[in-house]
Amino acid sequence: MKSLTLQNTSINNTTNLQNSEHVGISINAQDETGLQGTVVAAYGKRYQVELTDTKQRISCVTRGKKTDLACGDFVLVKLTDKEEGVVESTLPRKTLLFRSNAFKSKMLAANVTQIIIVLATQPSFYEALLNRCLIAAEAAGIKALIVLNKCDLTDNHDALRKLELYSKLGYQVLPLSAKLDISSLRPYLQDEVSILVGQSGMGKSTIINALLPSEAVRTQEVSHVLDSGKHTTTAAHLYHLDASSQLIDSPGLQEFGLHHLNTDELEHAFIEFRPFLGKCRFNNCKHLQEPDCAITEALSQDKISAERLAIYKMLRTEISHQIQH
Numbered sequence: 001m002k003s004l005t006l007q008n009t010s011i012n013n014t015t016n017l018q019n020s021e022h023v024g025i026s027i028n029a030q031d032e033t034g035l036q037g038t039v040v041a042a043y044g045k046r047y048q049v050e051l052t053d054t055k056q057r058i059s060c061v062t063r064g065k066k067t068d069l070a071c072g073d074f075v076l077v078k079l080t081d082k083e084e085g086v087v088e089s090t091l092p093r094k095t096l097l098f099r100s101n102a103f104k105s106k107m108l109a110a111n112v113t114q115i116i117i118v119l120a121t122q123p124s125f126y127e128a129l130l131n132r133c134l135i136a137a138e139a140a141g142i143k144a145l146i147v148l149n150k151c152d153l154t155d156n157h158d159a160l161r162k163l164e165l166y167s168k169l170g171y172q173v174l175p176l177s178a179k180l181d182i183s184s185l186r187p188y189l190q191d192e193v194s195i196l197v198g199q200s201g202m203g204k205s206t207i208i209n210a211l212l213p214s215e216a217v218r219t220q221e222v223s224h225v226l227d228s229g230k231h232t233t234t235a236a237h238l239y240h241l242d243a244s245s246q247l248i249d250s251p252g253l254q255e256f257g258l259h260h261l262n263t264d265e266l267e268h269a270f271i272e273f274r275p276f277l278g279k280c281r282f283n284n285c286k287h288l289q290e291p292d293c294a295i296t297e298a299l300s301q302d303k304i305s306a307e308r309l310a311i312y313k314m315l316r317t318e319i320s321h322q323i324q325h
């Protein structure tokens, strides 16, 4: 787990967390620890929290200036009104997905088990963005599924060929058409907390609508609860597919910075590098142009692709322009 936030919580292990639904905290029985809930939407400094026991959705703020909550976070809240509350603490996170530029990092979602990267046959997708998403997922210990949407369009050979590299690496690639039939995606969502990420226009909304035809209703519920007529940017939004499967929607991505990773995390996030790491002549080999580099050697034996090594070098240079942590 990459990062963990634990503030004043009396529940300090995830087993308790998973069993929390059976604890049976009722809305009238708010005690010192507060009510348990899940952050289902993040709107700047306001959060929509679904209470575990009653499933009621309330609008919450955090204490002071703290705004380090992400969609999917398990929290303890104190009610301040019938539909409003204050988040008192965040329970330990199993995973935390970040993206970041040189100046700040942004939490995309907490406690997700799977990242679904949505690509399309048209318009063409940015392969660098795909790689950044895969690297962020590996670094956060989250499995990745690559969806190639719009396969009903005839010209999809280029896209499928590009993705062969990733299926060879071991990533699942699922070609589908959200417009025609979403059913092939459903088994992958079962018992997972999945986040959908992708560039604008790849079909994320179409996928959500196909999976959750009542989404429009939910959107209205959100603005009612937040009592806001304005269009605020949602960082992410969590939907229940069934009792054990959740889906988090995130806004279209144009960039996916990885400045929160250190160089060690970066090289380990390239899954095909792992067998070779620690086998270079120099302990601190950067795998750029050092002699007797196991990664360069693996490239010459076709065990690592030139494309992925080029992406590694680009990212390595990008994240090295900062103080290592």
Ligand SMILES: Nc1nc2c(ncn2[C@@H]2O[C@H](COP(=O)(O)OP(=O)(O)OP(=O)(O)O)[C@@H](O)[C@H]2O)c(=O)[nH]1
Binding pocket: 149, 150, 151, 152, 153, 176, 177, 178, 179, 180, 198, 199, 200, 201, 202, 203, 204, 205, 206, 207, 251, 252
């Ligand atoms: N042919 C075809 N078109 C699709 C499919 N899925 C989505 N589209 C179209 O692609 C366009 C973009 O789809 P959206 O679902 O709005 O894409 P998005 O990823 O949510 O984009 P943003 O809202 O900008 O983030 C729309 O015109 C859709 O009708 C598909 O499976 N086949």
Ligand SMILES: [Zn+2]
Binding pocket: 280, 285, 286, 287, 288, 290, 292, 293, 294, 295, 296
């Ligand atoms: Zn090396």
